[in-house]
Amino acid sequence: LDEYRKYIEKDGALERRFQPVIVEQPTVEDTIRILYGLKKKFEEFHNVEYTPEAIEKAVILSERYITERNLPDKAIDVLDEAGSLVKLRAYQLPPELKELEDKIKEIEEKKEEAAAEQDYEKAARLRDEELKLRAKFEGLKAKWKQELAVNRPKVREEDVADVVSRWTGIPVKRLHESDMEKLLNIEVELQKRVIGQDEAIRAIARAIRRSRVGLKGKHRPIGVFLFLGPTGVGKTETAKALAEYLFGSEDALIRFDMSEYMEKHTVSRLVGAPPGYVGYEEGGQLTERVRRKPYSVLLFDEIEKAHPDVFNIFLQIFDDGRLTDAMGRTVDFSNTIIIMTSNLGARLIAHGSQIGFEKKFGVVDYEQMKKNVLEQVKRTFNPEFLNRIDELVVYRPLEKEHVVKIIELQLEHVNKSLQEWGIKVKLHRSFIDWLIDKEYKPEYGARSIKRALQHHVEDVLAEELLRGALRDVEEVEIKVKNEKPYLKPIKKKEKLEAIFNQ
Template identity: 55%
Template sequence: MTLDMGSVVAGTKYRGEFEDRLKKIMDEIRQAGNIILFIDELHTLIGAGGAEGAIDASNILKPSLARGELQCIGATTLDEYRKYIEKDAALERRFQPITVDQPSPEEAIQILYGLRDRYEAHHRVKITDEAIVEAVKLSDRYIPDRFLPDKAIDLIDEAGSKVRLHTYTIPPNLKELESRLDDIRMEKDSAVQSQEFEKAAALRDTEQKIREELDITKNQWKEKQGRTDSEVTPEDIAQVVASWTGIPVSKLKEEETERLMNMESILHERLIGQDEAVKSVSRAVRRSRAGLKDPKRPIGSFIFLGPTGVGKTELARALAEAMFGDENAVIRIDMSEYMEKHSTSRLVGAPPGYVGYEEGGQLTEKVRRKPYSVVLLDEIEKAHPEVFNILLQVLEDGRLTDSKGRVVDFRNTLIIMTSNVGADQIRRNSTLGFTAAIDSGADYTNMKDKVMGELKKSFRPEFLNRIDEVIVFHSLEQKHIAEIVTLMSEELRKRLREYDVDFVLTDKAKEFLAKEGYDPAFGARPLRRAIQKHIEDRLSEELLTGGVSKGDSLLIDENNGELTVVKNGNISTESES
């Protein structure tokens, strides 16, 4: 028999009423003699009914438990047992604690086989053996904050209801028949009103035929609803897991396979050059999506090194856009905010007793909410060395415990760290690749060796040893800058669409901007400033003064070291300053 403490306490208005109810229950159990009392959430006994000095439920039950008049089984969690039951040593002594561990995946599968009939009868669907195995496997791997068999049962339950709801969807042919019937009724009524009785009679016969066909189709659909031939398949389970966690675990569709195989070209639409970096992250994503990555580690962990402005952060944004359709889907942590030792705790949350304890960690909370994401740790050399001690477990085991003791799963994240380590040496030494006269291959190898040497000085071996790959970005050449001009002008074109203004850059104008914006030591950022100075500033003035109006199309060209803007046949010249 189950004792519901909430029902026993409910409605007790006067002192002694609760005790009287509990005493009657105990007397009934004693008289029956063959009842085992089950109390779910055993910790609710502590303090139940004990207001203003009255005896609570636990103290009422203690004598009967000690004398053996009650056979009682209680269920509670380890945390609540420690918090409530262990504080009352007399009550704890009257119960023998038995720890019930989470069943193994094999045991969970057998439990689900036993429950299958109930869920099949409830949802009126057939649950296949493969779906049960998939529910246990996927829940064990992708839902870490809950336990078997509960999370696998919930997957089966939700997948069953989803499949069942699909059978309630009105089929398209039924909707079409209903629509045709409505049209013919309206046409018939119109014919009667205009006294076209022969036409109305013909329409009446057509209406009768369609109604009969509609009734047959509707009966077939209802009969199909009543049958249990709908099946819950592994793909249904995978779709539910994907909707819960945001992790794509369903089978690869043809268009997604094509996109994964073309990941390099997709990333190169936003990032010019840097073939090694693009290939490395693309391989990691493909390995993860195909299900061949190490299940105990993150999808991939990379350190991007190299000169400033060559696309290290841009690659992380491009990858987020390629994977999720939104470049803002990246979880970005600016490591310059963690320069002091005490700020390190912000990653996992402030310890108890400190301000911000309830808020959670900057890193752990974001990954808990979005377990499938790109994590960008920008400018890691700016952070305090203690930060890297926190990251050791993330990189090796894909897990991190936050300040509240919750284990956060990083196994479905792609971790990218960017750094400018060695950039000072790169700028000082022209032989590292910033002069066009040197061979670019030897130049890159020289730069890479120097930067890797600086990296080993800056970070501990146990941290570097856990990184999947360290990628040194190439310095940008003149030809790369010319391609980046096209990308940046497209961004400006998108902004101008708000004003319904368009422009075209001639090849000469692109060459002019590429030359003005090329500085090997600073990458692509000088180009952004050149476009800002030569185009954006001029167009903003024209928009404010009315020189450029809605619907205008502009041609931007170069003439004698100056940019010219041609609009509706009028030429205005921008002089170089």
């Protein structure tokens, strides 16, 4: 239709010479029948055999994951490319033939060297050996080709999934894995990365499950969430964990800082500049990124800072799951998870204990804090905006045991980075308690602990490694003595002696 409007409809004299016939795309069942009709031609062309499961998978996966094109076109292309992929893989020389070919090349090089050195006897001997190997190679190759002609390589459903994965960027294992199993395990997987927010994670998981089993509008996004609460307690980390678990990679996270969209004219940056303005052909920052990566998590940081006109665009996305950019293209948001964050809770916490804070750890009344945060949200955002959100998720401030777990998670990352040095770091409980007591600040959340670990662990280790002081060390323990942290290196031989002494 776009091409018809662009090249024919605008020319009245040309347009009246045609009778438009609107052809709707076929259903999934009709497309499967179409592919069965094309099956024989593709099998003859690629010299492969398509399994029934591969044909059905080509239609189902292309319908679900390739949103910019229509059936049967996209399913036919997937089937064609899967056949080509299997053919290329099957027609690579088997290891035995490859090894024989390499040996022939090696003998040929030695023969040329012998001839250059005028050692004709050796050259003749190598020539005879080469001819024998070539005869063997050709015989085995002919037999291999004959076997291929009789037993055509099969195109299976995993080959089709591989093609769709290459096109969409969604890892193959995610296409194979049962969606039901994945949805049932959301809480378990997120809790490995997001510490101390079980209630928030349960609310997110419930909303996503409701959406995926079809209890919501078909075209709406998978989930629309507003994350509230203090800073540094896991709101952004939740978005990253969701992107990795549901879409296979943290690269599926598309992030926007809404402090950049405080002015009225910045709306055009999201959907694209109008015709005639600079940047018209570049498309919008939001629409273009979703168009290229339709399976993603959209993170809008500090949503309360956005201009009211930006919220009007969001209303359409939340309701219909689509948005038309400045170039007239409709972008599908039905396969995205939309997460907005706000630090309204942090501002309330900063004003003292009226929402539940009286000391470094321990919330007197989380429900009261939640109530006050939600009241401020209602005063800040319009009802029509809030009514379109699936879940308002209020994050808890961190308790001491949560901070300890976060330190342990950060230590795992440090040890992973130190693997190439062959060193492992352990933190003594005295150091952990000292670090929390001296460095943890509730108003900054886990970020204050991350900075403290960089200063007291990573910086010290970097200096010691560069000086060569830890060259013979396998394990380092960090302790505290007289209110000062220190490194206790354990040399390899000392560690071995300690094991034997036990």
